[in-house]
Amino acid sequence: xxxxxxxxxxxxxxxxxxxxxxxxxxxxxxxxxxxxxxxxxxxxxxxxxxxxxxxxxxxxxxxxxxxxxxxxxxxxxxxxxxxxxxxxxxxxxxxxxxxxxxxxxxxxxxxxxxxxxxxxxxxxxxxxxxxxxxxxxxxxxxxxxxxxxxxxxxxxxxxxxxxxxxxxxxxxxxxxxxxxxx
Numbered sequence: 001x002x003x004x005x006x007x008x009x010x011x012x013x014x015x016x017x018x019x020x021x022x023x024x025x026x027x028x029x030x031x032x033x034x035x036x037x038x039x040x041x042x043x044x045x046x047x048x049x050x051x052x053x054x055x056x057x058x059x060x061x062x063x064x065x066x067x068x069x070x071x072x073x074x075x076x077x078x079x080x081x082x083x084x085x086x087x088x089x090x091x092x093x094x095x096x097x098x099x100x101x102x103x104x105x106x107x108x109x110x111x112x113x114x115x116x117x118x119x120x121x122x123x124x125x126x127x128x129x130x131x132x133x134x135x136x137x138x139x140x141x142x143x144x145x146x147x148x149x150x151x152x153x154x155x156x157x158x159x160x161x162x163x164x165x166x167x168x169x170x171x172x173x174x175x176x177x178x179x180x181x182x
Contacts, residue, residue: 007157008121013084014050016122017150020114021048024101026094034089046092054085058153067164076162082154083125089147091135099130099146106150125151 014033021031030042034051041047058081066075090098105111106124115123128149135145 002161004158004160007159008154010052010084012120013122013152013154014052014086016115016118016120017050017086017088017152019118020106020111021050021088021102023114024105025090025098029092029094029098041091044092046090046094046098048098049089049091051087051089052084053087053149054083056083056085057081058083065162065164067162069164069166074162074164075159077157077159079155079157082156084152084154086150086152087147088150089133089145091143091145093144095144095146096130096132099148102150103127103130103148121155123153125153127151 018031018033022029025031025048026046028044028046030044030047032039032042032047032049034049061078061080064077064079066073066077068074088099088102090096090102092098106127111124128151130146130148133145133147135143
């Protein structure tokens with residue numbers, strides 16, 4: 001059996017969000033994905049870290065079928081509207097302003113237009129209010145950190161092979177004769 005395929009991965013969603021962050025944050029602000037072992041924090045004075053934290057189903061799956069008879073492509077695609085929450089932490093002297101930029105612009109139709117151009121089926125829904133969080137670096141020194149939860153919608157489709165019949169043989173069976181009652 002052919003393995004199921006995803007049209008949209010977590011990496012794709014983070015790529016879309018990261019592209020947006022690079023576009024709106026001041027030049028020189030690094031944007032990275034969290035949860036990589038043995039990777040030091042960026043050396044830039046200001047940087048942003050994206051951490052996926054939650055996936056929530058928004059609706060029942062939508063199922064579509066493709067039968068390119070007489071070709072060989074026969075598939076079933078189940079699409080699940082999914083709400084993905086990504087925590088975006090901004091660090092550095094401009095972290096509060098950067099969190100404000102993010103929270104303001106992601107609540108606009110401009111952000112929707114930007115995401116539409118990235119080539120992924122991802123769009124912004126809303127953000128939390130930016131909040132300041134304590135952060136101690138490796139030298140146990142307090143650094144500036146603001147965090148915002150970014151909520152996105154991604155319509156994630158899983159495609160699997162599906163067999164179809166190109167013809168059916170229909171016959172009549174006398175049930176009582178074929179399967180006498182007991």
